Amino acid sequence: MNRIRLVAVVFLALTFSAVLLADFVAPAPYAKQFREAPNAAPSAKHLLGTDDLGRDAFSRLLYGSRVSLLLAPAAALLSTLIAACIGGLAGYLGGWFERAALAATDLSLSLPWLFLLLTVRALLPLNIAPIASVTITFALLGVLGWSSSGRVICSGARAIRQSDFVLQAQALGCPPHRLFFKQVLPNLQPVLSAQFWTSIPIFIIAEANLGVLGLGVSEPLPSWGNLLRGLENWPEVKASPWKLMPIVLLVAVVSCFQLVFQKRENLAS
Amino acid sequence: MWLRALPKHFLRLALTILLGGLLGATLVRLAPGFGVDERELDTRLSTQSIEALRQSHAPQNNIFAYYRGYLVGLFRGDLGFSTSLARPVSELFAERLPVTLRSVAVGVAAGWLLGFFLALPSIFFRWKAYEVFTAGLSGLFISLPAAILGLGLVYAGGPASLAIALVVFPRVFQYARNILLQSAHLPHVLAAHARGLHSTRVVLCHVLPNAAPLLFALAGISVSMAFGAAIPIEAICDYPGIGQLTWQAALSRDLPVLVNVTLLITIITLAANSLSDLASTAFARPRL
């Protein structure tokens, strides 16, 4: 397992450095249109070919990864923290607070948040920089994404509240807030980490789906979202398999994350 | 004793559902583009006709009055009239609900089976190849948008409802794996192992019951997840279900349809989660 973990770590390190140093690694600016060569096949000049407007696909993948790899984990962290607070407190405190929090969770899962996103977009100025609008989109996703794990965390916190060692600590006079942060939350860590790791690709894809409604990243900034949307045209992808690179990279990154951090969990528990 | 709590519980559920409907309606009402009609851009229409079109949406402008009227109608069995499809909402639901319920049921069941049974071996074995394989598999399916999964299945000639299963299973797998592993590492489970108890018995009698409350909560959530995935899948693959209806209603701001869909999803989510709560309390082991 060590060797596999090492490979995963190296791959992640390489990807992150390439992405963070995109300004130096990318062969061309992501917006530059090589109009004589739209939809070109991979060549020495364009490692992954060009897209339908003649922009270098490799550069767009690097810059797009930068946007998604930095913002999606941030949003995932935000949603996990909110879920930990609300779900954890609900399970820990019990009673009316738990009932209210669970009702809020259920409502949050059922409401059409799409319209809130549309409203926020309408309130933003039209001339906002693409990076600002995508940051706001991810922030909103983070704020709205807590509900899918809220219940699970609440169950977990409830179980911990009713467990022996917590009763013992309470008997010993441990103050509630210390109990919550030192005992309850750490024991919720497996669920929280599952929430975190699954949220990252989910938010990346959510950004792609929102792009269909005009809420994603605006041109010419690339993101994994709009790179993934290109996959919907299956016959074209079959004819030019190098267009699968974004999804291959995303799957590789997500899987490597799982491999690296899961191992650590196993050792910890 | 719990019989006394039942009416209070139902009242709470009913209030939550009604609140959900109102909040959903408010979100739709406040969104940009409410009350506009694509037909306003038809150059054949005179200015008076366009003005009449704009006025036709006026009754929906006061959302509280609208919702009150809707609830009154609901008690009479009238779900309202769709503005985008010009048909009673009850007819639309009657046609489309069975289609979606069937595909969601199949999707959740298949996704759970797949996710759970992929997660289970992790507590027995520590095969590296298995870890890499499952990480890759769940990574792959969680990284593909639901719409692409649905499209892929249609191209391959399979039913789009399996796409729901493929959307549900990676998340179930991740959570279930972590929950089961955590349960498997509890002190009394390790002790049972050390005492030589058979693995299967340990899993069935100790690991699973401990994990049960969280797993039931997860089951409740996967129903909402499945409905959420059904919308883009049905929209892109032209499945005549509630998901496709919701997508079209969202794009045309069809308030009557959207209020009903929000209520429906709220009811289903609350029902699924209430059932999972009940199941987990039934399985709760008293701690001594």
Place this chain on the structure above:
Amino acid sequence: MIRRSLLPLALLASCWLFVSASNAQSGAQSGAQSSAQSGGELRFSIQSEPKSFDPMLADDDSSETVRYLTTGYLIRLNRQTQQLQPEMAASWKVSSTAQSITFELREGVLFSDGTPFSAEDVAFTMRRLMDPALHSPFADPFRSSAGDVKTEIKNPHSITLQFPAPVANLEQLFDGVAMLSAKSAHSDTAGLGPFVVSEHKAGSYILLKRNLNYWKHDAAGKPLPYLDSVRLDVQQNRDLDLLRFRRGETELINTLVADSYDRLAADMPSSVHDAGPSFDTEQIWFNQVPGAPIPDYKKAWFRSQNFRRAISQAINRADMCRIVFSGHATPAAGLLSPANHFWFNQNLHAEVADGPGALKRLAADGFHLDKDVLRDRDGHAVEFSIITNTSNKLRERLAVLMQDDLAKIGIRLNVVTLDFPSLIDRISHSFDYEACLLGLVNVDLDPSTQMNVWLSSASNHQWNPEEKTPATEWEAEIDKLMRAQASTTDNKKRKEYFDRVQEIVYEQAPFIYLVNKNALSAISTSVHNAVPVVLRPQTYWNIDSLYLTPPDPNGRHGE
């Protein structure tokens, strides 16, 4: 997409003072052969569930398709010859003032449920159509002034319609008026068209069966239509539609997108058709509404003719046609496409991309380049946003190409894609936008159908709708010219007026026209008698003469 009437209305050729059709009672369709085999089911896709089965209100594509297949009309525009031809009306006569029209109806025609067709049905249809509460898009063009239509039935096969004021383009408007039955018990479903709706599974498909009472016969006397049935599948995804066509599950694709065309042409060259430039245009315009919530300095830019013309000059239309449409489009010269042979102003030519020229034009208004950023007289950097709808990928690519073209002259363009209701809200209600990119499905040949775009008081005068008085001199001149062309029946004079309108639009560029798209379609080789044309519906306009031969059992469909 701004949609115009999907049923084309105008004539194409010579000037007529009186319009009267030939008495030809011929029911023969062009190209009908006695070798045609009866039977078979034609299958193709519609993009969405039809919103209405009422022929008076059929406004969207899918409803219009069902309407086209199931209803009959007094006068029909032949999509191929672009001439009017008699249908239910064996002949007609328009008065010299264009205020009344007399129809001699065809005899022996039955509705699909057997009720006979007569002048009473025409009167009933017109009364229903002109009901003010209905707001039918097919009725409004008749309403040149307030007042009711008077119907005078001389005998069961002759009727005169009297309008309160002259109606421009009168006879062509009847191509949009579907005949309803006054006496039938099922007046909603009884139609005069070649097919009748037989099955309808909402959201899934509509099955239409042959109308056994259809009045037409081919040259050999065989009753039309040849086809037994038509199946319309609701298929929103164009790629899936293409896949089904390749698999032989459908026989036609009515409108093909440019990149699908190329892919299909590589494998099935005899199935794809490029009928040449269509009437569809793609255009951008700037917000010139005085009360719009945008900064004053931007309003000043958008109101400047030099600014608008310079933008038009900076855009590279040739690249757009080559890259986005793979050559299946031509740069647009003005508001009409050259495919509209009679009305198109031949003196207009598309602007060639010229960045330096654009900068010179901008300099005349005080704009100057400051280290690769264009600034106006007061030092504001020239930056604005353009909104467009999300569901059209080709349009998004046009916007990105434009973004790059304008960056070359120092202008920063922000492309904002919005869902359609949000877009309409901004361009028609709140006016909170700076520029907009949309397309026009412009199937109407006659300029009178564009009154609601060019009149400054109209709602579809997009850059500044519903002006109380014309905001500029040139808009006042356009108003005058449009009214003038609507009030005469002398086509030569009308063409003079409308040529001048086209010139003014070219000079002032309230709309900057980008490209004219070609009419692309796909028809399986098992379908015979199909003649793809430019007017909608491109492939099945003559559906009553289409017939199928069984596909080659050994080979793939169409190969």
